[in-house]
Amino acid sequence: MAEKAPIIRFGIMGCATIAIKVSRAISLAPNSTVVAVASRSIDKARNFITAHGLPEGTRAYGSYEEILEDEGVDAMYVPLPTSLHLRWAVATAEKGKHLLLDKPVALCVADLDRILEACEANGVQYMDATMWMHHPRTVAMKELLSDQGRFGTLRSIHSVFSYGGGDPYFLENDIRMKPDLDALGVLGDAGWYSIRAILWASDYQLPTTAVAISNPIKNAAGVLLSCAATLTWDDGRFATFHCSFLTHITMEISIMGSRGVLNLTDFVIPYEESSAPFTFVSNSGFNEGSLGWIAPPEKYKVSTEIPQEALMVQEFSSLVGEMKSNGSKAEKKWPEISRKTQLVIDAVKASIDNGFQPVQVGK
Template sequence: MNKIRWGILGYARIAKNEAIPAIEESESSMLYAVASRSEEKLEEARKLYTPCMLYSSYEDLIEDEDIDAVYIPLPNSMHKEWAIKAMEKGKHVLCEKPMALNEEEVKEMLEASEKYGVILMEAVMYRYTHRIAIVNEILRSGVLGDIRHVDSTFRFFLDRENTIKMKPELGGGALYDVGCYPLNFITMVMKEEPIKVSAFAKFENGVDVQVSGLLQYEDGRTASLHSGFNAFGKNCSEIIGTNGRLEVPDTFLDNDGVMKLYTKDGVEEITVPWCHRYTLEFNDFSEAIQEKRKPMYSLEDSLLMSRIMDRLLREIRK
């Protein structure tokens, strides 16, 4: 099959460092165009990646009939607008997480996907790693027994100046930026919406820089999430069941490593091989277009995530 021709709507750090290299590595994708409102960034893209087309406006890129799919790494506040505009032009859309600022915006994006007959997916790249595949295998095996608690953390120290992560008008904040990952992991394990949510946050300049939440599910099951960019980095999760406990270091990365499974029989170390999460994500999305199927990460999951995020945001903004 012909490779899917990608347009990059915004030459952001994640596009430059992760998405574009993944597209060039993918056997089912090709970099066709980059749009940026910065001439300096366009010149950098030209030198580093030699796309076929460069556009100084987002409108011109989505008007290009040769583009099959658009990747959106724009600030969170711009996701809905440009995803819908791209879908109106018949483009398939891979949109960076969070899909949008709230559940209503996500619903509008889903409706546009159905109306224009294109694929829309939230770019939750860690779901494609070997690490998460092994976690799901362990969950399906039943070796942990009944799941009673999940704990997940993703935080880092933000030391960049003038970053969109610290601008409330652009959808900045720790929960949107890194907190959505622990919440996503918890939702993957629990597979349903909690019956009760509580949360605490520390704010600086109108932006949450640290967020902790507690989720309560049916039958007394619980989950806790921690996120932030005001302290030293941490990236790990733990799943505790009636018969065992699984430690998942580097939960959201694609490096190699070791997970530990604790049961009555002792401790088993499980080797995790390296992979390129972004390449696997673009492979799946491009092949979904070619094969006229749904990609691995579902819109139903994105909708559930946005609904729980709304509840957490209401708690921390009280």
């Protein structure tokens, strides 16, 4: 009889709003549980545990140092502001705890490399908390995109992620607008998702060049509120993306091939938890006389029993479980794609900073 997979015990480092969603996801994932929460104030940690129905006995800590000493914590979910990631993600790895790190994962690839080196050196699993990657819709779409007969050759990708619509309260108060906390602004926040989508659609082949579009919008502190860029590959493929805090919620990916086109408009957070739509059209064209189309796009809907963030936790815990039970090595896919995402962010940022000139994407 196979041994039951271990239940991975999570600590949560910081009571950010997103931690509410992820702590619920940890509870929903069958192989995961929350055992500890830390905040800079122990009262805040206690309130978080009570207010969000975490398991009885969940331990509260009033400092990040303390939760790192808890030997009952296998893995840490870290939703701290980006500027604190380097210190606390490295500390987490050095304590031998597996790391589920929220995005943007670092301020630059040099910082991320220090985090990844610490994970590697300490034999812990690393994963960034990009939830949509784990929805079964993402798998279903990739199957279609990989079908040469139905999708053909990838030609171009376009993605938008925006939200907030320029709401003044959000723009004045959110940590995403503070240069000392989240210096990458909307590029690290919303842009992260579109860049990941572009890499995902291109089988993680890094583009050669990034060029920012010339009119990004920044706040008075210099933090990006809206920007866009084009990414090009040497073979003629290209991608465009746009991220904004000034635009109504938009979550588009369009992926265009020689034989098919895939579209979705809720890629980051599906309209509803239990299923997610997309459309795909293949080998269509103009009908006789160009009066219409041979066939319109087909509508797909992919169900999921637990939400994508719980699937993310489940996947992470499954990898950690393999390491604990069988001595498996950490899965390298997750740090690799995280690093590629950061490389593209860095190149776009460099293009914005150098007056919208083309920038070679790093390696």
